[in-house]
Amino acid sequence: DAGVIQSPRHEVTEMGQEVTLRCKPISGHDYLFWYRQTMMRGLELLIYFNNNVPIDDSGMPEDRFSAKMPNASFSTLKIQPSEPRDSAVYFCASSPPAGLGNTIYFGEGSWLTVV
Amino acid sequence: QKEVEQDPGPLSVPEGAIVSLNCTYSNSAFQYFMWYRQYSRKGPELLMYTYSSGNKEDGRFTAQVDKSSKYISLFIRDSQPSDSATYLCAMGHNQGGKLIFGQGTELSVKP
Numbered sequence: 001d002a003g004v005i006q007s008p009r010h011e012v013t014e015m016g017q018e019v020t021l022r023c024k025p026i027s028g029h030d031y032l033f034w035y036r037q038t039m040m041r042g043l044e045l046l047i048y049f050n051n052n053v054p055i056d057d058s059g060m061p062e063d064r065f066s067a068k069m070p071n072a073s074f075s076t077l078k079i080q081p082s083e084p085r086d087s088a089v090y091f092c093a094s095s096p097p098a099g100l101g102n103t104i105y106f107g108e109g110s111w112l113t114v115v
Numbered sequence: 116q117k118e119v120e121q122d123p124g125p126l127s128v129p130e131g132a133i134v135s136l137n138c139t140y141s142n143s144a145f146q147y148f149m150w151y152r153q154y155s156r157k158g159p160e161l162l163m164y165t166y167s168s169g170n171k172e173d174g175r176f177t178a179q180v181d182k183s184s185k186y187i188s189l190f191i192r193d194s195q196p197s198d199s200a201t202y203l204c205a206m207g208h209n210q211g212g213k214l215i216f217g218q219g220t221e222l223s224v225k226p
Binding site (some may be wrong): 004031033035043045048051055056072091093098103104105107108109111 | 119149151155156157158160161203205209212213214215216217218219
């Protein structure tokens, strides 16, 4: 399997612009997670889906952030408008159905810089 | 107080040393305990997985879970320069649900 695929790998954008991050989970996995990693706060869970349905979005910082999962093989994380404090690495991850293990598999990350 | 506490280091050891990495946690409902390794500019990758208390060994790596003390450890024997990475502990209480991660400990193994 190709693993979790994220795009873009790197993005530099100006404050106020819309940013869309994309993710393709591992085939057969029914959990999808969006994490954010910074030096100060470490790896934080933003939102996760099960069978395309958002289960817990309590980690989403504010209304500027939104995430969708229109089907089992695609998810987006959108920031609008972006701010410099959103600069971080955003990881998408997926895991198999409950009963097949609780392990999460990460993508390579999307490195976002907002200037 | 964070649910999971981990000393961020950095930790620097000579090649061949035994490395001990630790995490404490506050949520007694956690049942699944993992260690992830993250190389620079890469995503975290699963290293060890343990369910409930006890030890698990895989080659040079040993994971220990002490639920009574809410304390987990990762030991690396005969450490190698290739072990230089950030090690993150993670834990969850629902199979298939979310994981809570520690801050990560940056390890450097010097030749």
